[in-house]
Amino acid sequence: MPDALDIFRLGNAAVVAPAGHGKTEVIANVAALGRRALVLTHTHAGVHAIRSRIKRLGIPQHAVAVDTIAGWCMRYTHAFPGIAKPCEGMPRSNSEWEQLYRGAILALGISAVRDVIASSYDRVLIDEYQDCNGGQHQLAIAISAIVPTVVFGDPMQGIFEFAGATLSWEGGIHNHFPLAGTLETPHRWAGKNPELGVWIAQTRQKLMAGEPIDLADGPIAYRQSDDAFDMGTFFDGIDDREGTQAAIHCNKAICYRLAQATRGGFQAIEEMAAGRLQEFATAWDASSDMHGRFAAVNNIMGDCFHIKQLADDEPDDPDDIAMGQEMTAISAELGGDLGVTAARRLFAMAKERPSWRLFRREIWRDGEKAIAELEAGRAASMSEAAGSIRQRVANSGRRMPLRTVSTPLLLKGLEFDHVVIPNAGHFQRERLASAKLFYVAISRATSTLTISAADRIIVFPKPTI
Numbered sequence: 001m002p003d004a005l006d007i008f009r010l011g012n013a014a015v016v017a018p019a020g021h022g023k024t025e026v027i028a029n030v031a032a033l034g035r036r037a038l039v040l041t042h043t044h045a046g047v048h049a050i051r052s053r054i055k056r057l058g059i060p061q062h063a064v065a066v067d068t069i070a071g072w073c074m075r076y077t078h079a080f081p082g083i084a085k086p087c088e089g090m091p092r093s094n095s096e097w098e099q100l101y102r103g104a105i106l107a108l109g110i111s112a113v114r115d116v117i118a119s120s121y122d123r124v125l126i127d128e129y130q131d132c133n134g135g136q137h138q139l140a141i142a143i144s145a146i147v148p149t150v151v152f153g154d155p156m157q158g159i160f161e162f163a164g165a166t167l168s169w170e171g172g173i174h175n176h177f178p179l180a181g182t183l184e185t186p187h188r189w190a191g192k193n194p195e196l197g198v199w200i201a202q203t204r205q206k207l208m209a210g211e212p213i214d215l216a217d218g219p220i221a222y223r224q225s226d227d228a229f230d231m232g233t234f235f236d237g238i239d240d241r242e243g244t245q246a247a248i249h250c251n252k253a254i255c256y257r258l259a260q261a262t263r264g265g266f267q268a269i270e271e272m273a274a275g276r277l278q279e280f281a282t283a284w285d286a287s288s289d290m291h292g293r294f295a296a297v298n299n300i301m302g303d304c305f306h307i308k309q310l311a312d313d314e315p316d317d318p319d320d321i322a323m324g325q326e327m328t329a330i331s332a333e334l335g336g337d338l339g340v341t342a343a344r345r346l347f348a349m350a351k352e353r354p355s356w357r358l359f360r361r362e363i364w365r366d367g368e369k370a371i372a373e374l375e376a377g378r379a380a381s382m383s384e385a386a387g388s389i390r391q392r393v394a395n396s397g398r399r400m401p402l403r404t405v406s407t408p409l410l411l412k413g414l415e416f417d418h419v420v421i422p423n424a425g426h427f428q429r430e431r432l433a434s435a436k437l438f439y440v441a442i443s444r445a446t447s448t449l450t451i452s453a454a455d456r457i458i459v460f461p462k463p464t465i
Contacts, residue, residue, distance in 0.1 A: 002181050004029035008123065012144045014151045014169070014177040018204060019443035020188025020197065020415070023152055024053050027125050030150070032059040034122040038147075039066045041127035043272075046413065048397045050127065065121070069136055070097075073104035080107045094164075101135035108142045117146050128413075129153030129173065133164040141176050151177050155465045156204055156439050159408060161432040169465055188415060192446045195219040200443050207435040210462030215424070215451050226454035228254060228423040229261050233452040241448065243417030247405040248441040250430055258405045258422070259359035260306045267401040268360045269410060274390045276303060277363050281370060281382040284343075290335030297334065297346055300367065304360040305350065320354045340375045340382075347371060361401060366390065408440040419445035424453040428460060435460035 007015060007030050017023035027050060031037035039050055050066050070091075077084035077100060084103030087096045107113050124143050126132075130153040132140065143149055155169045167173055189197025199218040206213055216222040223233050234247060247266050249255050259268035270276065283296035310316065327349055333342035347368045351358055358364055370385040379385035400414070419442070427438040438460060442449060 005033060007150055007180060008033040010150060010180055011148045012150070012177050013180040014129070014153075014173055015180050016154060016169075016182040017152050018154050018183060018186075018201065019157060019440070020186055020200075020446075021183035022185060022187040023127070023183060024049060025057075025187070026183065027127060027152060028053045028057050028059060028064075031064045031123070031125060032057070034063075036062070036121055037064050037123040037125060038072075038121045039064060039125045039127065040069045040072055041066070042069060042131050044068060044394045045397050046127060049413070069126075069132075069139070070100065073100050073139070076107045076113065077103040080110065080113070083107060083110070098135050101139050105139055105142045108139075108146065114146050117143070121147050123147065124149040126151045127153075128157075130155055130158035130167075130169075131160050131165050132167060134167070137167055137173070137176075144176065149177070150180070156208060156436055156463070157412065159412065159433045159436050159440055161464075166464070188443075188446055192417075193219065193448070196445065196447070196449060200439075200445075200449075203442065204439055207439050207460060208463065208465065210435075210460065212457050212459045214457055215453055216456040220449040220451060222456055223450065223452040224454070224456070225452040226423055226425060227452075228258065228426065230422065230452060231261065233420055233422050233450060234258075234262055234266065241418045243447065244400070245403040245418040245420070246411060246414075246416040246444055247403075247420040247422060248408060248411060248444065249405070249422060250407055250426060250437055252407055255405050255407060256303075256360065262359070262405070263306045263308075264357040264359040264361075266359075266403045266405040267362070269398065269400070269404055269406045270360070270362050271410060272390065272394050274363060274366065274386070274393075276300065276360075277366055277370070277386050277390065278383065280367060281386040284382040288335065290332060290339075293334040293339055293343070294331050297331075297343055300363075301350055304358060304364045306357040306359055308355040308357070310355075317354050323349060323353050340371055344368070344371045344375060362398065366393070408437045411444055412440050414444060415446050416444050417447045419449050421449075421451045424451050424458055425455075428458065433463065435463040 004026055007013070007026070027039060031039055031054065041047060041050060047066050047068060054064055074086065077086035084107045086100060086103050091097045091100050124147045126140055126149065129151040140149060140151060151173070158165055186197035186201055196219045199220065203213055225233060228249060247258060249258060256268050259266050280296055280300045284293055287293045287296060327346055330342050330345050333339065347364070350356060366389045369389045370382060373379045373385035373388060374382055379388060421441055424438070427434050430437055
């Protein structure tokens with residue numbers, strides 16, 4: 001595998017980077033070698049990760065520009081609206097996103113724009129290339145005609161096939177960006193569990209070939225169970241697990257149910273758009289009376305809290321009863337001008353009830369922040385407040401709980417000391433990218449990996465590479 005200097009000296013090229021093999025470090029080191037580099041990635045979290053690595057390595061900030069692909073395109077399309085024809089504001093529909101990338105390509109056809117880009121950067125590096133769709137690929141080709149461009153990615157982490165990220169590396173990408181090599185050192189597991197890193201790398205090769213995987217043969221804990229809600233998979237040996245933990249399931253709704261079943265021991269995290277928060281905000285804004293607002297608050301409470309059911313011979317908790325009565329009284333104040341103050345008090349009290357366990361802390365916390373924004377007059381509506389809060393999360397990155405349960409889509413790019421995969425057989429039932437989803441899930445683990453399944457042998461269809 002070529003080192004950073006070798007990569008810098010290349011023209012247009014592609015580097016395959018399996019999970020945990022130091023891709024971000026390589027990108028930062030390559031970016032530091034020239035006069036000024038442009039690094040493009042897909043998400044604000046990715047931008048934050050790259051900037052943090054650049055800062056840690058002591059690379060001057062002026063030497064590297066880091067941006068999302070969409071953000072970079074929006075600047076150029078809005079600078080040349082006559083030819084690019086961008087939509088107003090942020091694109092929402094697929095057709096608007098496609099127009100954004102078409103418009104950026106048209107802008108790159110202007111000689112003055114090409115001159116600016118050529119004089120601004122001597123290298124363009126594009127991260128997570130397996131997540132690019134056709135429009136983004138055509139954009140990269142257009143950029144590579146102006147400035148030498150190196151793309152980094154892993155075909156085995158291409159789990160966004162449902163969103164149109166179906167580029168073929170061998171049949172499409174390498175025609176324009178020839179393969180320079182594959183990163184070979186599993187840095188993620190060094191000093192933690194090197195044997196696990198080797199097993200995951202070997203499993204990646206087997207998944208690519210469509211070969212069977214023996215879950216009981218290797219440095220992982222196999223538990224024979226076909227029940228995703230087998231709590232033994234989550235909690236057996238938990239006292240010996242120091243550090244971060246993640247349970248991974250492909251179905252978002254089941255993740256919420258698993259978080260509830262663990263009584264908040266594992267916290268569910270939300271997609272960046274936070275649809276449930278927006279649903280609450282929309283319901284609040286649509287109601288001005290107590291009954292409508294109570295329904296909005298009560299419904300989101302039901303989706304975020306596990307409420308302990310008393311056994312037949314178990315006495316009521318007097319403190320819980322008293323708090324319930326106080327919350328009922330506060331609910332009567334939800335209508336009218338002071339309704340948002342009542343909502344703030346209800347959100348705060350719900351977390352303190354002895355028999356309630358919060359399992360969607362992220363959405364509840366952001367709900368509290370949105371209510372505070374509205375109460376302080378910094379937003380005209382709950383929807384505006386909720387949107388503002390989630391935009392801040394997108395820009396700055398989310399705070400991960402110590403123990404989380406979520407999907408491969410939301411945990412991709414992250415790592416955890418310990419990973420639990422309940423009922424791994426469910427990955428086989430995924431219609432698209434089943435082997436890739438499984439690989440993304442297992443490669444999040446750095447120290448221990450626990451997998452439950454009905455059978456120790458698991459086989460996936462050979463993935464499209």
